[in-house]
Amino acid sequence: MSQNSPxxxxVRRTRKLLRDALVALIAEHGYEAVRISDVCDRAMINRATFYRHFADKGHLLVHCMDDVFEDLQQRINPPPRRAEEIDLSAGYQNIVTLFTHVSEHAAFYRVMLGEAGAGAFRSRIQQILERVLEQRWEQARHAHRHPPRLAPAxxxxxxxxxxxxxxxWWVEQGCAETPLAMAQAALDLMLHGVGWAFGLDEALIAANITV
Amino acid sequence: MSQNSPxxxxVRRTRKLLRDALVALIAEHGYEAVRISDVCDRAMINRATFYRHFADKGHLLVHCMDDVFEDLQQRINPPPRRAEEIDLSAGYQNIVTLFTHVSEHAAFYRVMLGEAGAGAFRSRIQQILERVLEQRWEQARHAHRHPPRLAPAxxxxxxxxxxxxxxxWWVEQGCAETPLAMAQAALDLMLHGVGWAFGLDEALIAANITV
Amino acid sequence: MSQNSPxxxxVRRTRKLLRDALVALIAEHGYEAVRISDVCDRAMINRATFYRHFADKGHLLVHCMDDVFEDLQQRINPPPRRAEEIDLSAGYQNIVTLFTHVSEHAAFYRVMLGEAGAGAFRSRIQQILERVLEQRWEQARHAHRHPPRLAPAxxxxxxxxxxxxxxxWWVEQGCAETPLAMAQAALDLMLHGVGWAFGLDEALIAANITV
Amino acid sequence: MSQNSPxxxxVRRTRKLLRDALVALIAEHGYEAVRISDVCDRAMINRATFYRHFADKGHLLVHCMDDVFEDLQQRINPPPRRAEEIDLSAGYQNIVTLFTHVSEHAAFYRVMLGEAGAGAFRSRIQQILERVLEQRWEQARHAHRHPPRLAPAxxxxxxxxxxxxxxxWWVEQGCAETPLAMAQAALDLMLHGVGWAFGLDEALIAANITV
DNA sequence: ACGTAAGCGAGACGGTACGTCGCGTCTTACC
DNA sequence: GGTAAGACGCGACGTACCGTCTCGCTTACGT
Structure with missing residues (x-):
């Protein structure tokens, strides 16, 4: 049997060691502060070997992000096949899944979204969320009574x-709340707005719409 | 005393040249890609002189950010002196002011918030906004009928x-909308939520609250 | 014994391919500039295979030199068996043989003796010539009227x-002269000196001996 | 006073330290074996600084050779201004000067002419000697009775x-003989040939000219 | 002739040196 | 006294070549 593994x-061992080392070091010192030689030392991989696999630190980072986001995509992506179930519970499920996924990579998310993280990470997850949300919005379109009130973008x-x-915020707090609680909060904020969350009186809110 | 004289x-000329050069170069190549020698070349300042004024690139960046945020703080900070005027119009005014300020530094904001920007910028403006919003929320507290429905933080x-x-999003679009339109959109999203903006039926929203 | 079997x-094919490749590449780029991987590419031999046969580039070079010098030794070495024939014609014959041999490996000699050649080659052929000349001198000793006038070494x-x-010089000129002409010139220089070759007057030479 | 030193x-200190270090290390390990980092370590110069002065090892070597050969050229070059003194004593003086110079750089010459030396050195000194000898031969031409008997080149x-x-040979022996003795030997070999030096009978030599 | 031990191709890997780049410090000379 | 010019130490970078090491395949040799 020839091994059909790609x-x-x-190679797989080397890349995994490098990935793990990068993640650990970013968590410790921030992305920009990490030197390729540090990663190699930590991974116990020769520096020349690093360059056989990745052109630079950024490419390894992308590799790491692929690792994380692949997991996320696989859990979130499958959109509801039956278009009739337009309730928001599927969306809610997705949000729960998102927070669960985050909690499983909390350390990574904490540092990557922090000041010392990589801008590329933030923009990439933003795109992923945007794509998912847009998809759901497209599918839910026929259930709307009204056309969009603001530019969808x-x-x-x-x-x-x-x-x-x-x-x-959640990962900075050490994921104190449960993923379900976070998902519920997110959904509430989405549906009722920040004013509601702050406890503003509905009448006040309504009054100020015209301002 | 000459110490506290401007x-x-x-010195002021040198620092201004360096600030301008840094901003221009960040806009062209992103923060991390900018070299101190590039800044000096652009500013036509000797590199040794740079170090007489700033310890490193980060310190010059802070200097630049101070320049921008000072402007913002001065326009936004003054809280409503008369606590009785608890209408949201003051908040709305603040938001208009914010977007106006942004439009005046659009290039800077675009690159600094982009993928190639500096994480420090994003986190700093986030803190500023948080402080302002928190202040306003504290002042408006007694006008609320209800306690906060979600953790204020x-x-x-x-x-x-x-x-x-x-x-x-706005600066990426080239500030196509007016600051007023943006402020109105922001306020609407804040008060009515994303569901409303997407045009979701209120009944649907209400129904799913319980999910 | 299978050991000394060919x-x-x-194995023989691999070594020959490597030898030929090295010689060709030295001729093209000089000894130091040749990389082992170049040799392997040219020879269409895997680099790992190279190391199964030679420890490094130097060992392959020695292998190549052995190839060349073995030919030279076999043609020059056999000293005059009958010690009585002490005429110089045998020495002359040797010199002719030497230049003939050189002409047959002209390209190799040209590059190996040139600036980009290997010092080892020059010193090795120098030793060979020295051994041959010393041998002949030993054999011709009893024909001398005088003891050596300068230190033989x-x-x-x-x-x-x-x-x-x-x-x-000859190979640099493209071996324009015949081996016989070169041998004659070498013998003349050996017996009559450089002054004679330049056409200096014998009297002048004699006069200046005492200088 | 502005310093008119170039x-x-x-800079001069750095270059001297590097020159000295290279010479010492070549003497110890041979030219090819010397690593640029070795030179820098020995010279207590940072490696990056090396590259600010020399593109590579070869350029530093040339710098070293210039140092040595400049000395030689200045002592040997001035040709006899008065063309009438066509005796060979001036040539003899030159040869004495050459050997004296060599004895003053004996270690350098020993290693550079040895197997581990640099081919460039040998070919460069060869060219220098050739130019000097050719010059003298040109100047002495009218004193010759005969045209050259062999191709001057x-x-x-x-x-x-x-x-x-x-x-x-001399530097390998540790310069045991005096420069004068070596110069005399060189002149003798030049004027009377190798056969004479070996003590061959003149009649024998004469007889074999025709061979 | 044919099974087997070898020679071999492929290529990942650790290592070392290379030449370059940018940083931050320092000295020197100028104005 | 501030500045220009630029040498310097430092350390990371990305590249190149070396020599070693599996792991399978195939090929010449010995019985």
């Missing part, structure tokens, strides 16, 4: 960056 | 990161 | 390096 | 390489 065992950006903010 | 003209983070997302 | 066909070195100089 | 003191090469052989 890559030599040694704007709304999408608002919601996705806000979600990332929630995630960042 | 700095030597040459969470809500704050949600709203401020969402605002930054809006800003980023 | 080597496996594959010095004279030997003078003559052998001069011969190598002649060879180098 | 180079900053630090060939004779030049013979003599210069032989001289280098003598030099190499």
């Amino acid at each position: 890559l030599d065992l040694r 704007l709304t999408l950006r608002y919601q996705t960056t806000a979600m990332i903010g929630l995630i960042q | 700095l030597d003209l040459r 969470l809500t704050l983070r949600y709203q401020t990161t969402a605002m930054i997302g809006l800003i980023q | 080597l496996d066909l594959r 010095l004279t030997l070195r003078y003559q052998t390096t001069a011969m190598i100089g002649l060879i180098q | 180079l900053d003191l630090r 060939l004779t030049l090469r013979y003599q210069t390489t032989a001289m280098i052989g003598l030099i190499q």
Whole structure:
């Protein structure tokens, strides 16, 4: 039997060691501060070998992100096949899944979304969330009574960056709340707005719409 | 005493040249890609002189950010002196001011919030917004009928990161909308939520609250 | 014994390919510039296979030199069996043989004696010539009227390096002269000196001996 | 007073340290075996600084050779201004000067002419000697009774390489003989030939000319 | 002739040196 | 006294070549 695995065992081992070392070091010192030689030392991989696999630190980072996001995509992506179930519970499920996934990579998310993280990470997860949210919105379109009240692109950006903010806050707190609680909070904020969350009186809110 | 007199003209000139050069170069190549020697070349300042004023690139960046945020703080910070005017119009005014300020530094915001920007910038503006929003929320507290429905820290983070997302989206579009339109959109999203913006039926929203 | 049986066909083939490749590449780029991987590419031999046969580039070079010098030794070495024939014609014959041999490996000699050649080659051929010349001198000793007028070691070195100089000059010229002409010139220089070759007057030479 | 010296003191110091280190290390390990980092370590110069002065090892070597050969050229070059003194004593003086110079750089010559030396050195000194000898031969031309009996280029090469052989032999012996003795031997070999030095009978030599 | 031990191709890997780049410090000379 | 010019130590970078090491395949040799 010839091994039909795509890559030599040694190759996979080397890449995994490098990935793990990078993640650990970013968590310790931040992305920019990590030197390729540090990664190699930690991974116990020769520096020349690093360059046989990745052109530079950024490529290894992408490799790491692929690792994380692949997991996320596989759990979130499958959209509801039966278009009739337009309730938001599927969306809620997705949000729960998202927070669960985050909690499983909490350390990575904490540092990557932090000040010392890599901008590429934030923009990539933002795109992923945007794509997912847009898809769901497209599928739910016929259930709407009204046309969109604001430019969808704007709304999408608002919601996705806000979600990332929630995630960042949560992992900074050490994931104190359960993923379900976070998902519920996210859904509430999405549906009722920040004013509601702050406890503003509905009448006050309604009154100020016209301002 | 000459100590507290405004700095030597040459010093101020040098620092301004360096600031301008850094901003221009970040806009062209991104923060990390900018070399101190590039900044000096652009500013036509000797590299040794740079080090007489700033310890490193980060310190110059802080200097630049101070320049921008000082402007913002001065326009936004003054809280409503008369606590009785608890209408949201003051908040709305603040938001207009914010977007106006952003439009005046659009290039800077675009690159600094982008993938190639500096993480420090994003986190700093986030803190500023959080502080302002928190202040306003504290002042408006007695006007609320209800206690906060979600943890205020969470809500704050949600709203401020969402605002930054809006800003980023806006400057990426070239500030096509007016600051007033953006402020109105921001306020609407804040008060009515994303579901409303997407045009979801209120009944549907209400129904799913219980999910 | 299988040990001294001629080597496996594959082994001989591999070594020959490597030898030829090295010689060709030295001729093209000089000894130091040749990389082992270049040799392997040219020879269409895997690099790992190279190391199964030679420890490094130097060992392959020695292998190549053995190839060349073995030919030379076999043609020059057999000293005059009958000690009575002490005429110089046998020495002359040897010199003719030497230049003939050189002409048959002209390309190799040209590059190996040139600036980009291997020092080991020059010193090895120098030793060979020195051994041959010393042998002949020992055999011709009883025909001398006089004891050596200069330290034999010095004279030997003078003559052998001069011969190598002649060879180098000749191959650099593309072996324009016949081997016989070169041998005659070498013998003339050996017997009559450089002054004579330049056409200096004998009286002048004699006069200046005392200087 | 502005210093009219061509180079900053630090620059000259750095280059001298590197030169000395290279010479010492070549003497110890041979040219090819010397690593640039070795040179820098020995010279207590940072490796990056090396590259600010020399593109590679070869350029530093040339710098070293210039140092040595400049000395030689200045002592040997000035040709006899008064063309009437065509005796060979001036040539003899030159040869004495050459050997004296060599004895002052004996270690350098020993290793550079040895197997581990640099081919460039040998070929460069060969060219220098050739140029000097050719000059003298041109100036002495009208004193000759006869036209050259062999191609001057060939004779030049013979003599210069032989001289280098003598030099190499001498420094290998630790310069046991005096420079004067070596110069006399060189002149004798030049004027009377190798056969004479070996003590061959003149009649024998004469008889074999016709061979 | 044919099974087997060898020679061999492929290529990952650890290592060492290379030449380059940018940083931050320092000295020197100028104005 | 501030500045220009630039040498210097430092350390990371990305590249190149070396020599070693599996792991299978195939090929010449010995019985």
